[in-house]
Amino acid sequence: MSHLAETIQIRNTMFKNRIIKGAMSEALANTAGQPNSLHLGLYEAWAKGGLGCAITGNVMVDLRAKNEPGVVGIESDRDIEKLKQWAEVGKRYGMVQLVQLSHPGRQCPKGLNKETVAPSAVPFSPSLALSFGTPRELHEDEILDIIQRFAKAAQICEQAGFEGIQLHGAHGYLISQFLSPLTNKRQDQWGGNIENRMRFLVQIYQAVRAATSDNFIVSVKLNSADFQRGGITEEEVISVFKAMDEAGIDMIEISGGTYEAPAMAGSKADKRKPSTIAREAYFLSFAELIRSQVKCHLMVTGGFRTVVAMNAALDSGACDFIGIARPFAVETDLANRLLAGQDVRYGVDKIKTGIPMIDKMAIMEIIWYAAQFKAIAQGKRPNPKLSPLKVFFKYLKGNLTAVIKGQVNSRKSA
Ligand SMILES: Cc1cc2nc3c(=O)[nH]c(=O)nc-3n(C[C@H](O)[C@H](O)[C@H](O)COP(=O)(O)O)c2cc1C
Secondary structure (H helix, E strand, C coil): CCHHHCCEEECCEEECCCEEECCCCCCCCCCCCCCCHHHHHHHHHHHHCCCCEEECCCEECCCCCCCCCCCCECCCHHHHHHHHHHHHHHHHHCCEEEEEEECCCCCCECCCCCCCEECCCCCCCHHHHCCECCCEECCHHHHHHHHHHHHHHHHHHHHHCCCEEEEEECCCCHHHHHHCCCCCCCCCCCCCCHHHHCHHHHHHHHHHHHHCCCCCEEEEEEECCCCCCCCCCHHHHHHHHHHHHHHCCCEEEEECCCCCCCHHHCCCHHHCCHHHHHCCCCCHHHHHHHHCCCCCEEEEECCCCCHHHHHHHHHCCCCCEEEECHHHHCCCCHHHHHHCCCCCCCCCCCCCCCCHHHHCCCHHHHHHHHHHHHHHHCCCCCCCCCCHHHHHHHHHHHHHHHHHHHHHHHHHHC
16 A cells, blocks of 8 residues: 555544645635635645645735735734635545645835834845845844744634644744844854744744643744755754753654755756765755654655655655645646545646746735636636636736726816
8 A cells, every 4th residue: 555545633623534635825805815715725625635734825914014015924813714625625525624824024025015124134145135235233122022923823723723833933934034144143142052042933832822822733844954045954953843842842854955056946946966866855855854853744745746655655654745836836636636546746846927026026926826726616627727827917907907997086086
């Protein structure tokens, strides 16, 4: 039997198989960050497709800090009824759902939020500074407020019926910014040595645990490396994994990279040895390194495309779960197909129009995937061959129409 089909229990929740859809921002919410029927449709399609578990796209704990347009935010029980329906969609088909809670810190595109905050006021590298501004350093009372926001959001997720949450501690988002010496230059108890730099994550974890029941799954997605010179060292990463393990975390998802060095999508990681490429997953060697040092469940995401490689990773004991993201945007029944021994059909790569000026925009990937998610949510088939240029012009047209409508309305009301 394929290891992918093996069941596994965490706390009192049974996972019917080892396949987890990694978090992908759906970009389907309104400007107020509310979930809607499109979220229900999308997750129902994945649930019907045989997934053991879906991790939602990142959900903001503070709507003043959005990483992109269309993200969901949970600050209160404002949307509890819709969240209950969302959780119910998974239960109906036996698909566990973990809500990914997130604060993007400095990784907010210019113009989206009133201001951008981070552990320290560190500017972006010149190639990204056009799209991302220099953040303001957080005051201690704001840090404590954000910790409580994670706890509150987790509590609401449990109230809604989700089986657990995942803290987004990877990819250069706020938790990851606190961990990295490149983005955390603080001199107080939140910066300096690794014990101080992980304080934010550890306190979020403790606050979440205190706000939720013993049955609630709490996991975290962490970078195995920043892939940036001067970033967090391997020794420090290991100490963070060990600290979270000792604190009682249920599962750690292993990823890597930041907006400045996007290894999570394979670009930096592709400078690997041929033997590593054959194993597909970008961060499997780190999983092998950490496996004997922590007791918690491990999930590896990034690059998995064949059943042979997935089974080999599970068989080696390096991880307990296989995380797959991009292919699910174009193949909703992928889990069932993998369980039947068939490989990923569409290994979606970088989304490019071929026009460098457009391709440099962070928005390009978001809108291409959002178009797929919207189609799935409306019961249509996703289209792996969807033209990025077509998507871009549709987006442009939509924005222009909104601007013109806005001008006409303001003239009418003047
Ligand atoms: C459109 C899109 C949105 C994503 N959003 C998130 C997110 O909200 N949180 C997160 O941790 N990772 C996010 N990711 C990264 C994926 O979870 C995953 O780590 C990455 O795509 C590598 O896995 P894959 O090779 O199976 O696609 C996103 C990826 C894509 C393509």
